Amino acid sequence: MTDDYILLMSAAPISEMTDRARDVFRMVVEGYLDSGLPVGSRTISKLPGISLSPASIRNVMQDLEELGLLSHPHTSAGRVPTEGGLRLFVDGMMQAAAxxxxxxxxxxxxxxxxxxxxxxxxxxxxxxxxxxxxxxxxxxxxREPVLRQFGFVPLSPDQALAVMVGSDGSVENRVVDLPPGISPAALGEAGNYVSARLSGLTLPDALARLATEIRDGEAALDQVSQELVARGLAVWSRDGAQRxxxxxxxxxxxxxxxxxxxxxxxxxxxxxxxxxxxxxxxxxxxxxxxxxxxxxxxxxxxxxxxxxxxxxxxxxxxxxxxxxxxxxxxxxxxxxxxxxxxxxxxxxxxxxxxx
Structure with missing residues (x-):
């Protein structure tokens, strides 16, 4: 992008406007964008390069209002651009700098x-x-997070904090309900299993690998620990669609x-x-x-x-x-x-x- 560029003209009314109308319209819009207030004919008449009387400017403003480019707030003698006027200005008249x-x-x-x-x-x-x-x-x-490390931190007999470290270094925590009868040692074994066997996989792939290893009898975990790992991974899997x-x-x-x-x-x-x-x-x-x-x-x-x-x-x-x-x-x-x-x-x- 160059230091200065002009957005291409795309609205037909610009070519149909006189030079005087374009100048007045541009000054109204720029004045409004700068102050947020309606712009009056007297204000424009005092700007450099304008040789029109306030009465002449008011006539031009009236023409622009009839074209739907300006509106006339009832509490003010000035005008503001309509949304259509702003669109015309942005697409066809605005000069922008980098x-x-x-x-x-x-x-x-x-x-x-x-x-x-x-x-x-x-x-x-x-x-x-x-x-x-x-x-x-x-x-x-x-983006599906990719597992690097996984662990469980006991919070109570019924709940643990599942901690996932992603391959990008991100760390996320979720509270999971524990299966009945699981021991603190089993929590450590479950986390080590995920880190060792499922690292480098996305969550859907990790769940699929776990299901395959359980089906083939290759998961070195008892049934309670298998359920815990599945629950831990499923917390993020469900969350992924709503991420x-x-x-x-x-x-x-x-x-x-x-x-x-x-x-x-x-x-x-x-x-x-x-x-x-x-x-x-x-x-x-x-x-x-x-x-x-x-x-x-x-x-x-x-x-x-x-x-x-x-x-x-x-x-x-x-x-x-x-x-x-x-x-x-x-x-x-x-x-x-x-x-x-x-x-x-x-x-x-x-x-x-x-x-």
Whole structure:
């Protein structure tokens, strides 16, 4: 990506607008995105390069309102862009600059820390959230953990903590119910069996291997220990289908200085962020394309009530195939010119990490 680029024009009304209308429309949108407030004709008349009177500007604004590109809040003499106006601006008029060297360094630094890849992805999403002042979101690839070590820690006569260490160094714990009559020594033997015989396998493969060895009489475990191992592995196997694939970071950024004037919208957006399954489906739709996807307000029914925007870009694995999506969610009054390239850069950085 070059230092500066212009998103391609894709909306016919731009070519049908006069130079005067395009200038006024652009200034209204940029003023609104900067302040969050309606932009009046007098404000525009004072901007450099404008030689129109407030009355002339009002006439142009009225024409733009009739085209459905601006709206006129009843409490103000100024105008704000409609969702259709924002779409026209983002697709056809916005000039965007690449992230600064400092922003690129902040994102890349989080990806270079090592550790489980999910942690690196989550950390990069948190940085993206902070830089964009939005909530950062990432759809991570569905990955079955690979066993390296497994053990049981007794908690009570009836329960134990199953501890799984993955091949990537991740450690996960689950509480399992113990079969009646199992001894502490048997807990140790069961854990050693899994670590020795099933290491290097995914959970489904480990369960299949266990079933095969029990069937063929090759499992060096008594029946109670066999049941315990099966229970321990099954905890993660059941959990795998429900394993969260969507990470959301920085929801607090949505409570910015302008939120007090629109608390209901923010509350609605925070509620929507709780519905991770629906947002995951929305992001999954972005994997079908090759590039950036921008959803503005009610263009997607999921955010019709909160009037929010989503900017998302796919990232790829070593084989070049799309494995996930990264992006941000925030109010429609986003600094699109700054955030769009930032999301694009983060997606490229994640692709390099996954290669």
């Amino acid at each position: 992230p600064t060297a400092e922003e690129r360094a902040a994102i890349e630094a989080r990806l270079e820390r090592g550790g489980p890849i999910e942690e690196a992805i989550s950390a990069a999403t948190a940085v993206l959230s902070g830089l964009s002042a939005c909530a950062g979101i990432v759809l991570v690839p569905k 969260p694939v969507l990470i959301v970071r920085g929801q607090a950024n949505l409570l910015d200085r302008d939120a007090a004037a629109d608390l209901e919208r923010v509350r609605q957006l925070l509620d929507e962020l709780e519905g991770k399954e629906e947002i995951a489906r929305l992001l999954d739709s972005a994997t079908a394309g090759k590039g950036m996807k921008i959803f503005i307000g009610s263009e997607n029914k999921l955010f019709a009530l909160s009037g929010s925007s989503v900017i998302a870009a796919p990232y790829r694995g070593g084989d070049g195939k799309v494995v996930g999506v990264v992006g941000v969610i925030g109010p429609t009054r986003l600094n699109y010119a700054r955030v769009v390239p930032m999301v694009d850069f983060t997606a490229q950085a994640l692709s390099r990490l996954m290669a």
